Amino acid sequence: MVKEADILRKAIGIDLGGTKISGGIVNAQGEIIERIERDTGKKVGSTEVLNRLALVINELLGKERDIVGIGIGSPGFIDTIEGKVLTVGGNIYKWAFTDIRGNLSRVFPQYQIFVGNDANVAGLCEGWIGASKDLDSFIMMTLGTGVGGCIYTKNEGIWHGKNFQAGELGHAILYPNGRKCTCGQKGCLEQYISGTGIENSYKEQTGMKKRGEDIFSTYNTDENSKKVIEDFAFNLSVFISTMKNAFDPQGLVIGGGIINSRDIWWDLMIENYKNYVNDTNGMTIVPAIYLNDAGIIGASKLAFDNINEALRFPPLL
Ligand SMILES: [Zn+2]
Structure with a gap:
C-alpha cells in the first residue's frame, strides 16, 4: 500500500x-x-x-x-x-x-x-509514466541533435555497462569508414539519423544547406528532401532490426525532437523494418510521449x- x-x-x-x-x-x-x-x-x-x-x-x-x-x-x-x-x-x-x-x-x-x-x-521517464510504462524491458532511442539511448529492464533498471557507456546507441557504427564522428570513430549512427546527420545528408546530396525541420516539411515538394528522409527511415529501421536481434526487448521507444515530424517518416520506417527484420513479432515500436x-x-x-x-x-x- x-x-x-x-x-x-x-x-x-x-x-x-x-x-x-x-x-x-x-x-x-x-x-x-x-x-x-x-x-x-x-x-x-x-x-x-x-x-x-x-x-x-x-x-x-x-x-x-x-x-x-x-x-x-x-x-x-x-x-x-x-x-x-x-x-x-x-x-x-x-x-x-x-x-x-x-x-x-x-x-x-x-x-x-x-x-x-x-x-x-529520458528512458526512466517513459518507463515510469510514458510510452513504455507497461513494458518489462525496452530500448529507448532519442533522436535529436545527436542520438542517445537507454537499455532498461524492470528487474535491473538501466544497464550502465562497466564504464558507464552502455546505451550509447548513437555510436554504433552503421557505415564503416563513413562520416567522421565527434567520438573519434567513423560512420556512427548519430552521423546519419540525428538532426545534424540529416542536414549533412542533404548538404552532401545537393551542396546546399537546409535546416532539419525544413527538410521534413518539404518531403512532398523537394525530391532531395524526400531522398534524405527515405535514407533516414532506412538507416533507422536497419538499426532497430539490430537492436531487436541484440536485446529482444519487449518494446522500443523513439523520442527526441525528430519524433515531432513522425507523420512523415514513421510508416516508412516501420515498413522498412518489417522488410528487413527476420521476425516482426515480439517488439513493439512506439513513439515517446513526454519529449521536452x-x-x-x-x-x-x-x-x-x-x-x-x-x-x-x-x-x-
Ligand atoms: Zn560516434
Whole structure:
C-alpha cells in the first residue's frame, strides 16, 4: 500500500542541455508542478554551468519546502555512482571530468543529489509514466541533435555497462569508414539519423544547406528532401532490426525532437523494418510521449528511486 507520505513526496528534476537548463519540481505521480528555464551558456565552462545549475536548484527550493532529493540528467558519459562526468562531456563546453554531485553537494549539503546520462533519464521517464510504462524491458532511442539511448529492464533498471557507456546507441557504427564522428570513430549512427546527420545528408546530396525541420516539411515538394528522409527511415529501421536481434526487448521507444515530424517518416520506417527484420513479432515500436519534459520528469525519478531515507535531513523549519 502506498503511504500518504509517499504520495506527497516531491523531487527536483533538472534537464541539463547544451543550450538550456530546464528544472522542475515533480510530484510522486510524475507531474511537473513548478518549472523554470535558464540558458546553459555557450563556452562559459564547467564552473559557470555549475553556478547556473545551483541558481536553478536554489530557485526551485525556494518554491517548495519539502523536497526529498535532486536528480540531474546531463549529457556525456556519467559515472552515476560518483555523480561525475567521465571522458566525454557531450555538447557542453569543457564538461568532461566535471564533478557535478561533488560541487553541488557543497552548495546544498542537506540534499541527496543523483546524476544520470540525459538519454537514460529520458528512458526512466517513459518507463515510469510514458510510452513504455507497461513494458518489462525496452530500448529507448532519442533522436535529436545527436542520438542517445537507454537499455532498461524492470528487474535491473538501466544497464550502465562497466564504464558507464552502455546505451550509447548513437555510436554504433552503421557505415564503416563513413562520416567522421565527434567520438573519434567513423560512420556512427548519430552521423546519419540525428538532426545534424540529416542536414549533412542533404548538404552532401545537393551542396546546399537546409535546416532539419525544413527538410521534413518539404518531403512532398523537394525530391532531395524526400531522398534524405527515405535514407533516414532506412538507416533507422536497419538499426532497430539490430537492436531487436541484440536485446529482444519487449518494446522500443523513439523520442527526441525528430519524433515531432513522425507523420512523415514513421510508416516508412516501420515498413522498412518489417522488410528487413527476420521476425516482426515480439517488439513493439512506439513513439515517446513526454519529449521536452522527459528530462525533468526522468531526473526526478532518478532521485525518487535512489533516495536513502535514513540519510535524509528533515526539512528546515
Ligand atoms: Zn560516434
